[in-house]
Amino acid sequence: TYTNMRSIQEHGEMKIEQRIDEAVAPLREKIRDLEQSFSQKYPPVKFLSEKDRKRILITGGAGFVGSHLTDKLMMDGHEVTVVDNFFTGRKRNVEHWIGHENFELINHDVVEPLYIEAFSPPLVTSQYGFCGGSQLLANRWTRSITWRLPPLLPNYMYNPIKTLKTNTIGTLNMLGLAKRVGARLLLASTSEVYGGEGVEVRVARIFNTFGSRMHMNDGRVVSNFILQALQGEPLTVYGSGSQTRAFQYVSDLVNGLVLLMNSNISSPVNLGNPEEHTILEFARLIKSLVSKASDRSKYMSLSRSQIQFLPEAQDDPQRRRPDIRKANMMLGWEPVVPLEEGLNKTIQYFSRELEHQANNQYIPKPKAARMKKGRPRHN
Numbered sequence: 001t002y003t004n005m006r007s008i009q010e011h012g013e014m015k016i017e018q019r020i021d022e023a024v025a026p027l028r029e030k031i032r033d034l035e036q037s038f039s040q041k042y043p044p045v046k047f048l049s050e051k052d053r054k055r056i057l058i059t060g061g062a063g064f065v066g067s068h069l070t071d072k073l074m075m076d077g078h079e080v081t082v083v084d085n086f087f088t089g090r091k092r093n094v095e096h097w098i099g100h101e102n103f104e105l106i107n108h109d110v111v112e113p114l115y116i117e118a119f120s121p122p123l124v125t126s127q128y129g130f131c132g133g134s135q136l137l138a139n140r141w142t143r144s145i146t147w148r149l150p151p152l153l154p155n156y157m158y159n160p161i162k163t164l165k166t167n168t169i170g171t172l173n174m175l176g177l178a179k180r181v182g183a184r185l186l187l188a189s190t191s192e193v194y195g196g197e198g199v200e201v202r203v204a205r206i207f208n209t210f211g212s213r214m215h216m217n218d219g220r221v222v223s224n225f226i227l228q229a230l231q232g233e234p235l236t237v238y239g240s241g242s243q244t245r246a247f248q249y250v251s252d253l254v255n256g257l258v259l260l261m262n263s264n265i266s267s268p269v270n271l272g273n274p275e276e277h278t279i280l281e282f283a284r285l286i287k288s289l290v291s292k293a294s295d296r297s298k299y300m301s302l303s304r305s306q307i308q309f310l311p312e313a314q315d316d317p318q319r320r321r322p323d324i325r326k327a328n329m330m331l332g333w334e335p336v337v338p339l340e341e342g343l344n345k346t347i348q349y350f351s352r353e354l355e356h357q358a359n360n361q362y363i364p365k366p367k368a369a370r371m372k373k374g375r376p377r378h379n
């Protein structure tokens with residue numbers, strides 16, 4: 001009987017153990033799954049030294065092309081921040097990077113400003129041991145920012161106004177961010193811009209140009225200085241006059257335009273004269289050319305003009321000089337009219353124009369810095 005009781009008891013214990021095992025098995029499986037998901041393997045990422053590692057922002061980075069770009073840049077070893085409003089982008093497209101130390105995902109609509117530099121320092125500090133805040137961050141941001149156009153056809157037709165806003169305000173916001181952090185911006189445009197009308201287009205980027213038939217009231221520097229010098233008025237230099245420009249004579253431009261029109265280049269081509277001078281140099285040169293011309297002319301009086309320094313014009317580019325290698329290589333074009341020759345022709349033109357004026361006088365009114373403010377600039 002004792003042996004019988006023992007065997008009944010052991011049997012019972014075995015049964016209980018079996019039940020426990022049965023109950024625990026699914027839990028063990030769950031734990032295994034969880035462990036696996038924690039030790040998730042990311043796609044292989046190259047190691048880049050701090051010097052070579054770029055910090056890259058990709059708007060629309062959870063979309064079709066953007067997510068592939070994200071993959072490439074992550075695998076190349078860069079730090080990638082994806083910004084997406086998930087209108088058409090999907091988390092699924094980038095989920096394999098979530099949690100990776102080089103990866104950030106931000107749910108944000110670029111139509112709203114993105115002050116990413118403001119909240120980034122702690123983020124950078126905690127992950128990479130950086131300190132020093134925005135200064136250091138700005139240095140680390142120098143590299144690139146990518147910006148993608150919005151979605152596929154049915155999506156952008158679905159809400160055209162939103163599409164317009166994303167392209168305009170969104171681009172503006174990204175330009176602002178790039179400017180603030182000193183980054184390079186890549187605008188991913190689209191072949192759609194060429195349209196479907198089969199129109200042959202040529203695009204000339206015209207740099208500062210002067211010559212006869214300029215309006216007296218043009219307000220640009222060459223016409224202003226010539227008219228002022230011809231009438232013994234002070235030459236109005238905005239700012240210190242150390243800003244530079246490169247001026248082409250109008251006949252050179254026209255030759256370039258004709259060559260471009262006859263070419264098959266449909267991308268933009270710079271047309272300008274790369275000979276660069278400071279505005280002060282222009283002022284002195286024009287003054288001396290007008291003096292020489294007046295020696296030879298019975299109409300002109302010797303230029304007694306002084307140089308008058310006025311406040312700097314708002315947003316005045318400090319330097320501008322065209323790179324005309326493309327026009328040179330593809331059109332065989334380069335400017336041929338020397339600056340002095342072009343200026344002399346223009347001086348002749350304006351002095352004759354003055355004779356036609358009611359009182360033989362036209363004094364250009366210098367634009368005060370305040371008046372230049374808000375003037376649309378497209379360069």
Ligand SMILES: O=C(O)[C@H]1O[C@H](OP(=O)(O)OP(=O)(O)OC[C@H]2O[C@@H](n3ccc(=O)[nH]c3=O)[C@H](O)[C@@H]2O)[C@H](O)[C@@H](O)[C@@H]1O
Nearest residue numbers: 206207208209219220221224236237238243279313316378
């Ligand atoms: O002709 C052009 O291609 C360009 O002319 C102007 O551009 P900007 O380079 O400012 O031309 P100007 O107004 O002639 O000024 C040239 C420089 O001379 C200075 N300036 C102008 C006039 C003046 O009386 N005094 C003077 O010092 C300006 O501040 C500027 O630094 C327009 O703003 C551009 O949009 C246009 O593309």
